[in-house]
Amino acid sequence: MKETALQVLLVEDNAGDARLLREMFSKERPDSFELTHILRMSEAVAHLAKGGVDIILLDMGLPDGHGLDTVRRAHAAAPGVPLIVITGLDDEALVAEAMKEGAQDYLIKGQIENRALPRALRHAIERHRMQTETDLIRTQQMEFKDEFLSHVSHELRSPLTAIYQFVTILLDGLAGEVSLEQQEYLGIVLRNIKQLQSMINDLLEVTRVQAGKMSIDLQCTSISDAITYTVNTLQGAATAKGITLTSEMERPLPSVCADPTRVRQILIILVDNAIKFTPTNGTVKVQARMFDADPNFLVVTIIDSGCGISPNMTERIFERLFQTSDPALAGRRGLGLGLYIGKELAKRQGGQLWAKSAPGRGAEFLVTLPVFSLPNLIAPALKREGLREGPLTLVVTEIASQTGWLSDEVRAGQSQGVRDILQGCVQSDLDIVLPKMGSAGATELFFILAITDKIGGAAIAKRIRERLDACQPVQQAGLNATTSYRQIETIKRNGSESMRDFVEKVAAQIQELMNEEISSRMVVNG
Amino acid sequence: MGNKKILIVDDDPDVRQGMYLRLKANHYDAIFAADGLTGMSEARKHGPDLIILDLGLPAGDGFVVMERLKTFPSLAVIPIIVVSGRSGQVNRQRAISAGATAFLEKPVDNAELLAVVRRALGEAAQPENPAG
Secondary structure, eight states: OOOEEEEEEEOOHHHHHHHHHHHHHHOOOOTTEEEEEEOOOOHHHHHHHHHOOSEEEEEEEETTTETHHHHHHHHHOOOTSSSEEESOOOHHHHHHHHHTTOOOOOTTOOOOTTTTHHHHHHHHHHHHHHHHHHHHHHHHHHHHHHHHHHHHHHHHHHHHHHHHHHHHHHHHHSSOOOOOHHHHHHHHHHHHHHHHHHHHHHHHHHHHHHTTTOOOOOOEEEEHHHHHHHHHHHHHHHTTOOOOEEEEOOSSOOEEEEEHHHHHHHHHHHHHHHHHTTOOOEEEEEEEEEOOOOTEEEEEEEEEEOOOOOOGGGGGGSSTTOOOGGGGGGGGOOOOOOHHHHHHHHTTTTTEEEEEETTTEEEEEEEEEEEEHHHHHHHHHHHHHTTBBEEEEEEEEEEEEEOOOHHHHHHHHHHHHHHHHHHSOOOOTTTTEOOOOOOOEEEEEEEESSEEEEEEHEEEHHHHHHHHHHHHHHHHHEEEEEEEEOOOOOBBTTTTTHHHHHHHHHHHHHHHHHHHHHHOOOOOOO | OOOEEEEEEOOOOHOOOHHHHHHHHEEEEEEEEEEHHHHHHHHHHHHHSEEEEOOOOOOSSSSHHHHHHHHHHHHHHSOOEEEEOOOOOHHHHHHHHHHSSSSEEEEEOHHHHHHHHHHHHTTOOOOOOTTT
């Protein structure tokens, strides 16, 4: 087999060192290596961008790059090309760092044997090829596993549906009278169906987490609503176990910037978990307050009077597939995915989830979520413009159903699409499409803060109208879209006023306008 | 006034029958189809008040069915509830964009199904009593 010449890029500013290395190559067959010698890092990056290099020999001390920085830049310019660093010093720590940054091997100047260099190059390339192959196989296996899990979970749902349907048909007496004993046994079947269903859902959720496909729609979200919902949903399960489930909220609590569905999901996981691990006559309490350590966050704490967690386990319980060793719960275990999913959900919304506990004293789970702050949202735009006074315009788009009823399904289904269209109608580096500000009766409202005057606002509104009128999903769903705009009263920044105070003043005014828009629709729609 | 007619399109015969019994107990009439093509012809033949539609179907999946129904003015107005083993935001959004009134994941809670059916039919909300 005829080998094509290996394209070697030598990046070395020292003429003497470069000559020595060249000589080592000259002893090889002329058609086996082709050497390109470059003196500067910047030129090397440009050369790598063109492609065609098989391996890089990189000096770590260049006029326009030094140490690990050179390795990072070379690796970034050509991540798929193996790299050998050349160093003047026998510095093991530095070399180890270089390897971490993606170098395959290292050579020390003055200690390179004649035939060793070409061999090192060939080995580096071979190692690199094997590594790439292994990575590829691993990725393929992961993808296959995800696909497999997703497929299996979906297929399991049809038979589960039929089982659920017929068990409930029997239980509800639709097929004749059921004795008390039969009712009890059917109840057991139903409970296990629910458990199987939640396992399937967990499996699907984990597949989504790992494939990075978990959808999160950040908006202005009420934490008290989420807590009330969770407590109401799980009150039955708590009472059935003789557990007192209560909530305690500091007032007034600010809203958080989070996905309401996902917040409920986290709280359900945690409260359900607390109920599971708390014995009869115990208590589970859900508390919400400002987070002492950081006023930009709110913290929800779930405290139970259960068996607690030993300190060395408080981190492990969040691992995927973690199972409790408590024999009392052996039969009622899930897949060990709930806390893992909860932690991932908290992280994706900019928060944290962790546990505190002492054995025998119950467990405490804490979840933080970022406080929704209009000033923080608009500050970058105002600061970037160095704005001292208007013009600012609030553009309002309203989506309403022709039938007068807008289901949560339609809201959720259309929201992202409309948001994308709005984003396409504004200057992304200037205007801000604000997150959802709350529910407005039978309509869905979208707000844009445009750094422009009335005329600019009118132009944006016109663009939005045209795009939404031509938007198939919106039209197909039988929705009416209307867009209006109103200039925000001229706001001046006083000479002595700090940027922060100014931003807060503007935010307060925008908030007031949005509240007006929202409440006017609440009145109209009863 | 006669009972409202609901077309159930699902390829699983057990799921179809289970849904039929539940709807019948709540005073709805149900007709069936096991695949997309039959679903469309049954819709044209009977002009149901509501369609409960699975997504994974032989001979034209749920999305195809929704698209075809839209081409008949008399059928385009029938509300569609998608009930599917498929889940996730992508399927949900796609179904809603295609014109579905609601998207429910299998297995659907009886009370939830009936509430969604009533709302889609424009019936006044009643106290929850899934047993009918």
